[in-house]
Amino acid sequence: MGMQRSYKCERVIERLHKKVNRQVVASLEACVHCGMCTDQCHYVLANPGDVTYMPSYKADKLRKFFKAHIDWTGRTFPWWVSARSLYTDQELEELKDTVFGKCTNCRRCSINCPMGVDMATFNRMARGLLVSVGVMPEGVAVVAKDQWEIGNQMGVLREDYIDTLTWMEEELQAEHNDPAIKIPIDKMDCDVVYSINPREVKYDPRTIADAALIFHVAGENWTMASEGWDMTNFGLFNGDDDLGGAVARRCYEATENLRGKKLVISECGHGYRSTRCEGQNWGQKDIPFAMESSVITMLRYIKEGRIKVDKTTNTEPVTYHDSCNNARSCGMTEEPRELLNLVCTDFREMHPNRAENFCCTGGGGAMSMSEYTPRRLKSAAVKAAQLKATGAKCVVTSCHNCVDGLTDLIRHYELGMKVTQLVNLVANALIIPERRHAAAVGGLEGYKILLADDEPDTLAYFETVLADHGAQVILATDGDEALDLARKEKPDLITLDLSMPGRDGGEVFEILRKDPVLSQTKVCIITGKPELRRLIYDRPVPPPEGYLTKPVSEDDLMLNVRKVLEHTHHES
Amino acid sequence: MALQVAPTGMLCEPIEKKVGNAVVRLQHGDLTALPVDAFVFYAREDLQIGSGYGTAIQTRGGASVKKELDTIGRIKMGGAVITGAGEMKARHIVHACGPKFQEPDIEKKLRQCVQSALAVADKAGIKTLAFPPMGTGFYGVPLDLCANTMLDCIKSFLQTVECLEEVIICVIDYRDYVPFRKKMESM
Numbered sequence: 001m002g003m004q005r006s007y008k009c010e011r012v013i014e015r016l017h018k019k020v021n022r023q024v025v026a027s028l029e030a031c032v033h034c035g036m037c038t039d040q041c042h043y044v045l046a047n048p049g050d051v052t053y054m055p056s057y058k059a060d061k062l063r064k065f066f067k068a069h070i071d072w073t074g075r076t077f078p079w080w081v082s083a084r085s086l087y088t089d090q091e092l093e094e095l096k097d098t099v100f101g102k103c104t105n106c107r108r109c110s111i112n113c114p115m116g117v118d119m120a121t122f123n124r125m126a127r128g129l130l131v132s133v134g135v136m137p138e139g140v141a142v143v144a145k146d147q148w149e150i151g152n153q154m155g156v157l158r159e160d161y162i163d164t165l166t167w168m169e170e171e172l173q174a175e176h177n178d179p180a181i182k183i184p185i186d187k188m189d190c191d192v193v194y195s196i197n198p199r200e201v202k203y204d205p206r207t208i209a210d211a212a213l214i215f216h217v218a219g220e221n222w223t224m225a226s227e228g229w230d231m232t233n234f235g236l237f238n239g240d241d242d243l244g245g246a247v248a249r250r251c252y253e254a255t256e257n258l259r260g261k262k263l264v265i266s267e268c269g270h271g272y273r274s275t276r277c278e279g280q281n282w283g284q285k286d287i288p289f290a291m292e293s294s295v296i297t298m299l300r301y302i303k304e305g306r307i308k309v310d311k312t313t314n315t316e317p318v319t320y321h322d323s324c325n326n327a328r329s330c331g332m333t334e335e336p337r338e339l340l341n342l343v344c345t346d347f348r349e350m351h352p353n354r355a356e357n358f359c360c361t362g363g364g365g366a367m368s369m370s371e372y373t374p375r376r377l378k379s380a381a382v383k384a385a386q387l388k389a390t391g392a393k394c395v396v397t398s399c400h401n402c403v404d405g406l407t408d409l410i411r412h413y414e415l416g417m418k419v420t421q422l423v424n425l426v427a428n429a430l431i432i433p434e435r436r437h438a439a440a441v442g443g444l445e446g447y448k449i450l451l452a453d454d455e456p457d458t459l460a461y462f463e464t465v466l467a468d469h470g471a472q473v474i475l476a477t478d479g480d481e482a483l484d485l486a487r488k489e490k491p492d493l494i495t496l497d498l499s500m501p502g503r504d505g506g507e508v509f510e511i512l513r514k515d516p517v518l519s520q521t522k523v524c525i526i527t528g529k530p531e532l533r534r535l536i537y538d539r540p541v542p543p544p545e546g547y548l549t550k551p552v553s554e555d556d557l558m559l560n561v562r563k564v565l566e567h568t569h570h571e572s
Numbered sequence: 573m574a575l576q577v578a579p580t581g582m583l584c585e586p587i588e589k590k591v592g593n594a595v596v597r598l599q600h601g602d603l604t605a606l607p608v609d610a611f612v613f614y615a616r617e618d619l620q621i622g623s624g625y626g627t628a629i630q631t632r633g634g635a636s637v638k639k640e641l642d643t644i645g646r647i648k649m650g651g652a653v654i655t656g657a658g659e660m661k662a663r664h665i666v667h668a669c670g671p672k673f674q675e676p677d678i679e680k681k682l683r684q685c686v687q688s689a690l691a692v693a694d695k696a697g698i699k700t701l702a703f704p705p706m707g708t709g710f711y712g713v714p715l716d717l718c719a720n721t722m723l724d725c726i727k728s729f730l731q732t733v734e735c736l737e738e739v740i741i742c743v744i745d746y747r748d749y750v751p752f753r754k755k756m757e758s759m
Contacts, residue, residue: 149624
């Protein structure tokens with residue numbers, strides 16, 4: 001008598017028949033177990049004694065049930081070809097651990113496979129099968145649901161998006177003393193509709209301002225959309241083609257309805273691949289406009305003489321990290337290098353590079369799966385060695401996922417490098433008349449700011465910057481002291497580190513928000529551990545007014561502090 | 573009520589149908605920002621709000637919704653409960669628990685869930701109630717099945733209604749809009 005199969009396994013197998021296409025069949029059939037893929041995988045290199053990380057082993061976990069249900073050899077001689085079906089929910093959990101937790105879909109094994117086995121494609125299919133029965137890491141569920149229902153994968157609400165764009169516009173106008181600098185929203189008939197990653201709104205709005213400045217100086221007729229502005233697509237990561245199609249269509253429909261001539265996609269590897277290359281297929285939609293990476297847009301502006309740059313403004317040694325999706329899946333390898341050489345004086349190549357580059361280890365949605373963080377950081381050893389060997393002080397990448405992945409591993413391996421994007425370097429090198437520094441002295445007079453951080457150097461740095469701008473600064477070195485001083489001093493703003501002795505920043509934050517006297521106090525999280533974001537955003541209290549990831553530049557600190565103190569106050 | 577017209581909603585022309593003394597309206601917009609008496613949240617049995625519309629509820633509404641839900645604890649599949657909506661434009665939220673991820677008897681459970689949401693709202697004196705396409709998207713309820721089941725339930729309920737005057741189906745994009753428009757046109 002055959003084994004009883006669980007309800008979820010039945011549904012997975014039923015859907016398998018619908019999801020298997022020629023590309024997947026070819027890849028599942030073609031493997032000859034030659035082992036060429038083994039040393040291409042960063043997980044294997046970090047775990048040499050563990051076969052469960054080998055791409056061919058991981059592929060076999062899927063191949064077994066493909067053989068059992070699709071391939072004639074498996075249905076006829078299952079014992080011969082190791083065919084085995086799925087029976088229990090426990091097996092689905094084990095499969096989840098492999099397809100989500102042991103592969104970032106980086107495709108490095110694929111380009112080194114003599115048989116052309118596309119591991120990422122069927123790994124993604126397997127993720128989609130599991131997601132369809134609700135089996136997925138919690139973080140994946142959170143992000144996917146946000147993107148389905150809010151319209152972007154970080155749950156940025158419409159008012160916060162518009163507020164951030166308005167804030168950035170005001171900052172740019174003040175910084176450059178030029179009211180003509182605009183961030184247009186829903187402007188019809190533009191030559192460029194600019195789409196972004198919600199991470200830019202939530203954690204890195206400076207990239208939006210930098211892009212806006214470049215568009216302004218180039219004299220571009222451009223706009224951003226009030227909806228359908230998120231060009232990222234979690235459907236690529238969780239294997240849900242319906243999500244992939246819905247998200248891509250929102251982006252296309254926004255551009256189409258604004259009658260935009262070109263959709264420019266900001267620096268994001270998976271966003272570029274999803275929107276530029278995959279979305280039309282998932283969404284079953286032809287599009288009547290052109291699409292372009294902002295890297296190519298910026299390069300074009302320089303070549304066409306629409307913007308001028310001075311590379312001597314970027315003299316720090318930099319290296320470039322190729323995002324897997326940009327380089328391996330979309331072939332965008334030379335444009336960023338050409339651009340880097342135009343805006344930096346000391347660009348150093350990382351080895352291996354381009355399509356052979358190693359993953360940042362944060363790809364494939366890995367940054368959202370906190371349960372696999374130790375595994376991810378261990379596998380980052382190879383990337384850390386690559387980075388260190390360049391001797392660069394700064395790593396540039398054209399991907400927001402990579403920014404987070406690299407920032408995390410740089411901290412873990414204590415490499416002391418900073419991470420930035422091309423848009424930041426181009427904006428810094430832009431030749432514009434009468435530039436004025438963002439962090440002009442003054443502006444915080446009359447404000448009382450409590451800084452809570454257990455690192456004395458960080459406290460001293462923030463204190464100096466904020467006091468120089470006129471703020472009254474109070475210092476706390478742990479969570480309890482922060483609470484005591486907050487109650488006693490009633491500051492206008494509290495900057496809060498997440499990882500502190502005693503009560504951590506998350507606990508302190510929740511207590512502050514629930515305190516009847518302090519609940520309205522502005523809070524800006526400043527953390528060196530972006531993976532702990534959920535400690536804050538999962539709490540049943542209103543989110544903080546500001547968020548910064550260390551290291552924090554003076555400009556970023558001042559921009560965010562001003563935003564929290566002045567703009568939100570003004571808006572309310 | 574002013575409609576929110578934005579790029580992704582330009583294709584979604586609002587449609588209204590009179591059912592008994594009430595109106596059913598299909599429109600594009602931001603469910604959790606609607607100035608209605610109540611909107612429906614597709615809830616889990618453990619009443620944990622989670623992300624998606626839950627993110628909006630927690631951010632716009634504040635902590636009071638979760639607090640209220642904590643005191644209620646759990647609901648059964650197909651059931652619904654009502655809470656306040658904190659600082660949101662709506663006054664109440666109806667939390668209705670429906671089927672998820674291809675579980676058995678999707679249509680039956682969805683019907684129960686929609687009926688419960690309507691009954692709870694009507695009993696609470698709600699006059700305008702907004703629904704999302706229940707369970708589609710993240711939870712994978714097929715759109716056609718959802719549109720047909722929801723609108724059949726709503727139509728049937730509005731024949732015997734006591735308070736409800738307007739039921740809104742609020743879609744986020746054109747993909748969601750199409751099957752509801754098709755069903756509305758055949759009503």
